[in-house]
Amino acid sequence: MLSVALKEWAVVTDLMLEGRLAILLRKGGIHESGGPGVFELEFERFLLFPSWLHQKPEMIKPAFRHRVETYGEEPAQITLAGWGEAARIWRIGSRQAFDQLDDLHPWMPAQIDMRFSYRPENPIYVVAVRVHRLAQQRTITLNAAYGGCRSWVPLTPADEFDEDGSQPVIDDDTFEQLVTRVDASLMTP
Numbered sequence: 001m002l003s004v005a006l007k008e009w010a011v012v013t014d015l016m017l018e019g020r021l022a023i024l025l026r027k028g029g030i031h032e033s034g035g036p037g038v039f040e041l042e043f044e045r046f047l048l049f050p051s052w053l054h055q056k057p058e059m060i061k062p063a064f065r066h067r068v069e070t071y072g073e074e075p076a077q078i079t080l081a082g083w084g085e086a087a088r089i090w091r092i093g094s095r096q097a098f099d100q101l102d103d104l105h106p107w108m109p110a111q112i113d114m115r116f117s118y119r120p121e122n123p124i125y126v127v128a129v130r131v132h133r134l135a136q137q138r139t140i141t142l143n144a145a146y147g148g149c150r151s152w153v154p155l156t157p158a159d160e161f162d163e164d165g166s167q168p169v170i171d172d173d174t175f176e177q178l179v180t181r182v183d184a185s186l187m188t189p
Contacts (some may be wrong), residue, residue: 001160002083005049005153011060011068013050015106016131017082019169022178023104024127025115026151041086041127042152047161048082048131049146049153059111074142081137083163084129088179090186092124100185101126104178126186128179135165 008016008024015021026041052075057068092098095116115124140146140159155161168175 002045002047002163003155003157003160004043005047005080005155006043006084007049007051007151007153009055009068010050010052011055011064012106013048013082014067015064016048016084016129017133017169019131021104021106022129022131022170022175023101023182024129025105025107025112026125026127027115027119027122040089045085045163046083046152047080047155048084049080050078054149056111059108059114061106061108064106074147076142077139078142078146079137079139080134080161082131082133082169083161083166084131086127087130087175088128088183090126090182092126092186097186098126101182104182126182128175128182130175131169132163132166133169134161134163135167 012021012024052069052071053073055068055070057065057070060068095112098112138161140155143156145156146153170178
């Protein structure tokens, strides 16, 4: 059962569920384990929890901007349609290295600059996420524990999901090619 969700902009979760996006940028919630340069998320498997509060159309590339919806508060009902597994994590050594991946993400340069500049003493990471569409999506009620500006949302037992029957949104070979490409871009000194 999946009992935790990762909050991310709704447009990003939609692109992930369509197989058009398989990397995330993260700060925090990641620690080094298993030796130098081996990173892992606080939770390896997680539901994708769409969030509308901080989405900014101007921070998304024009090709996807029309899909950005903004609200003054999160909707009372949230539909969860998929889950992800952190397959690989890289610490980004430089903005130039990340810029080699421009065609793999939807963010405008200003959004990337903001993430690099916010708490610059903390590293920024790229996470390759293997996304699966749930066999049956479900709408849950937003409660106080799910709201607010947070990365991880621990779900109540009534809102936990069974991933049985879910299917990956991109095939194994395509995902492996993506991981190899990111690896080549970010592991170059």
